[in-house]
Amino acid sequence: MKPKYPRRLPIILAIVAGLGITAAAWVVSRQSETGSTYQPPASPSASAEPTAISIGRAPDMALTLPAGYVVHVFADSQGRARDLEFSPGGTLLVSNPGANTVTALPDKNRDGAADEAKVVVRGGQGTHGLAFYQGKLFVAEVGRVSRYAWNESNLTATFEKDLFKLPTPGGNHGNRTLTFGPDGKLYVSVGSTCNVCDEADERYATVLVSDSEGRNPRIFADGLRNAPFLAINPTSNEVWATEMGRDNLGDNIPPDEMVIVREGKNYGWPICYGNRVHDTNYDRKTYAADPCRGTEPPIYEVPAHNAPLGLAFINSKQFADNQQGDLLVAYHGSWNRTVPDGYKVVRLSVDGDKVTGSSDFITGFISGRTAAGRPVDVIFDASGNLFVSDDRAGAVYIVQKAN
Ligand SMILES: [Ca+2]
């Protein structure tokens, strides 16, 4: 299509030259597509060029989203697709602890579907947690945190070193995750081995912290039965997490939780759950004072057994202004409930340190008692597209605002 105002191009190029080649190319391409005077964001990142609405196929199940959003399969045949992470150059990686692999899913032609699936890490035991820091890839297995050199142009990860060991065996909750704070601190979530028990190794049921080289790993917070995914709140720079309540107390207690993980705090497990409720089913001791009084309550109670996993703070032009800073959370779904519940992605309204409400964002992973999919992790790319992993369907979906 012929640009409407071709004489403007040299002027525009001169203006944007100081903003960098990426910005210039982006403005020119928007100009020639639309002929309009579209204003780019103030500082578009290298991978912020728009992605077309995905050419991927429809998911295996009929998913329902709010009006205007569409979902397609970005990649399939990914087995137990779990943790999602973007490389600094904008390549999506997904872990598969079933096969002990990390797979790169590049979309260089930006048609919203992975061009290929390239295994970049193979081996290990329970390969699950992914993070990038200063251009390096960090991987958490059941028993260790390791670092890899990352080559964006070849899509290769080369083992460099182990940072530190993690307690083994993993038991019931062996999927470790990790995230970096803006100050370079490395946080690692280590779930409990059991439903409810006293652990022999104090590193279980904690979030650990170390520096970015893995020096001096120590317990940051404890009493966390299984905080399966961590995310840094971009406003407060604090560590937010999902947290799974115990099983076998019936359909509706205890709640799962959203928590802010703070240094030195205890979150109650194994003797307390929910909002400082003493678990007298497990802990039969009597106390002079309430043993849960000094524990940290959740900031939000998720319905029992919904199994919240991955979480992402919304920072995407494809979401409304009043939803920026809210959370998207994947509810993996119940196994321990008479009527299955969860199996969806929700948006939690966030106001400062509080969650003020919940609304469904993606539903339809389950139909009756049959779940065709189970959402695990959620992540945005630089242009605000949302990606969701599904460890039952073995898929990664891309969610976009179509209008
Ligand atoms: Ca992730």
Ligand SMILES: [Ca+2]
């Ligand atoms: Ca592609």
